[in-house]
Amino acid sequence: xxxxxxxxxxxxxxxxxxxxxxxxxxxxxxxxxxxxxxxxxxxxxxxxxxxxxxxxxxxxxxxxxxxxxxxxxxxxxxxxxxxxxxxxxxxxxxxxxxxxxxxxxxxxxxxxxxxxxxxxxxxxxxxxxxxxxxxxxxxxxxxxxxxxxxxxxxxxxxxxxxxxxxxxxxxxxxxxxxxxxxxxxxxxxxxxxxxxxxxxxxxxxxxxxxxxxxxxxxxxxxxxxxxxxxxxxxxxxxxxxxxxxxxxxxxxxxxxxxxxxxxxxxxxxxxxxxxxxxxxxxxxxxxxxxxxxxxxxxxxxxxxxxxxxxxxxxxxxxxxxxxxxxxxxxxxxxxxxxxxxxxxxxxxxxxxxxx
Amino acid sequence: xxxxxxxxxxxxxxxxxxxxxxxxxxxxxxxxxxxxxxxxxxxxxxxxxxxxxxxxxxxxxxxxxxxxxxxxxxxxxxxxxxxxxxxxxxxxxxxxxxxxxxxxxxxxxxxxxxxxxxxxxxxxxxxxxxxxx
Numbered sequence: 001x002x003x004x005x006x007x008x009x010x011x012x013x014x015x016x017x018x019x020x021x022x023x024x025x026x027x028x029x030x031x032x033x034x035x036x037x038x039x040x041x042x043x044x045x046x047x048x049x050x051x052x053x054x055x056x057x058x059x060x061x062x063x064x065x066x067x068x069x070x071x072x073x074x075x076x077x078x079x080x081x082x083x084x085x086x087x088x089x090x091x092x093x094x095x096x097x098x099x100x101x102x103x104x105x106x107x108x109x110x111x112x113x114x115x116x117x118x119x120x121x122x123x124x125x126x127x128x129x130x131x132x133x134x135x136x137x138x139x140x141x142x143x144x145x146x147x148x149x150x151x152x153x154x155x156x157x158x159x160x161x162x163x164x165x166x167x168x169x170x171x172x173x174x175x176x177x178x179x180x181x182x183x184x185x186x187x188x189x190x191x192x193x194x195x196x197x198x199x200x201x202x203x204x205x206x207x208x209x210x211x212x213x214x215x216x217x218x219x220x221x222x223x224x225x226x227x228x229x230x231x232x233x234x235x236x237x238x239x240x241x242x243x244x245x246x247x248x249x250x251x252x253x254x255x256x257x258x259x260x261x262x263x264x265x266x267x268x269x270x271x272x273x274x275x276x277x278x279x280x281x282x283x284x285x286x287x288x289x290x291x292x293x294x295x296x297x298x299x300x301x302x303x304x305x306x307x308x309x310x311x312x313x314x315x316x317x318x319x320x321x322x323x324x325x326x327x328x329x330x331x332x333x334x335x336x337x338x339x340x341x342x343x344x345x346x347x348x349x350x351x352x353x354x355x
Numbered sequence: 356x357x358x359x360x361x362x363x364x365x366x367x368x369x370x371x372x373x374x375x376x377x378x379x380x381x382x383x384x385x386x387x388x389x390x391x392x393x394x395x396x397x398x399x400x401x402x403x404x405x406x407x408x409x410x411x412x413x414x415x416x417x418x419x420x421x422x423x424x425x426x427x428x429x430x431x432x433x434x435x436x437x438x439x440x441x442x443x444x445x446x447x448x449x450x451x452x453x454x455x456x457x458x459x460x461x462x463x464x465x466x467x468x469x470x471x472x473x474x475x476x477x478x479x480x481x482x483x484x485x486x487x488x
Contacts, residue, residue: 338451
């Protein structure tokens with residue numbers, strides 16, 4: 001039996017982070033207007049006001065690079081010392097050709113590294129982080145870069161179209177200059193068909209109400225409870241919590257079930273302003289928490305990926321977190337925006353034939 | 356636009372992704388894109404790779420309405436000569452910037468964007484564009 005994981009990974013954690021949110025926004029109200037939907041019912045049902053829209057020349061790779069460059073800058077790490085680049089996404093620009101290789105080149109990393117793209121619906125970013133943590137802990141690499149990035153897809157007039165946004169976020173894992181000590185993780189995975197996209201399909205399909213109880217809640221709650229059992233920690237021991245946010249309602253309900261005060265969710269709840277950014281979602285939430293986290297504050301991250309699985313990770317902010325604040329906070333990025341109408345959104349997201 | 360070969364796109368990656376240009380170790384002059392010979396020092400020149408700064412100012416700009424093939428759906432867009440903070444000038448697209456902010460002297464920062472696609476099934480070319488900050 002292995003020794004307690006917390007002991008094994010002592011001194012390892014996040015050494016820097018970066019995020020990227022595209023500038024364009026579309027209001028849920030505008031999408032509802034086009035499809036003749038009841039605006040009030042949709043906005044209240046989802047708790048989302050607007051979503052971030054990647055531009056014509058943006059995709060999950062460009063957002064990965066932007067966030068990774070910011071993470072390198074924020075961490076102060078020499079990119080040549082990064083030994084692994086893992087990119088989590090379900091909206092890769094190529095079906096076959098790694099985004100991770102482009103990111104590694106674009107941040108000026110050394111070719112002497114390992115890299116791959118991960119896919120597990122919305123949770124591949126945290127899984128990439130787990131791999132980096134393991135490789136740093138074992139001494140295989142000095143630093144690892146884990147990224148969650150997506151230009152989330154939603155078929156026109158599908159419920160998903162009202163919530164799916166775009167964004168990317170990166171964390172660098174290492175054992176020097178740690179801003180958030182990694183404490184423990186617990187993952188929970190089952191074969192649950194709540195959301196999928198076949199290779200030839202342009203848009204994913206979601207199984208309606210089935211995405212709730214047997215999918216999101218079962219996995220998120222079990223992952224969080226598993227982490228509590230493994231560590232002896234309780235909701236009261238955490239200062240901040242971020243859950244995957246397919247909408248603003250699900251994380252609030254998960255917090256209530258587990259016994260977290262709503263206040264602890266606030267800093268990491270970004271979906272109401274940028275939509276569900278899939279693999280980037282819990283990463284951007286974590287980044288927003290790290291923007292304000294003080295020494296000693298404990299953070300719980302629970303991602304969720306359809307199909308289905310959840311990764312629960314516990315971090316504790318260090319003094320370095322207060323010293324290494326990034327130039328731009330997540331909430332500043334959220335504030336910088338330009339509204340587009342549905343027609344412009346359709347052009348940028350190439351939902352027109354032959355564009 | 357004629358789709359360039361993947362080897363051509365690949366050759367330009369250091370310049371397009373990281374803005375890696377040249378510096379003459381004899382006279383100290385910087386160049387972008389990369390040069391094989393320093394036009395000032397000629398045979399006495401010794402060129403090495405040098406990463407260009409990622410910020411600068413707009414030196415001159417134009418708004419493109421009649422875009423070349425492959426860029427039609429992006430027009431109108433701004434094209435500018437950027438004077439980088441080391442004095443080197445580069446031609447690049449301006450993105451995510453309000454029309455009234457795009458003017459000579461405006462401070463810009465590099466952004467990583469898709470430049471073009473070699474058809475629906477071909478390779479994607481990424482690289483630098485600039486944003487007014």
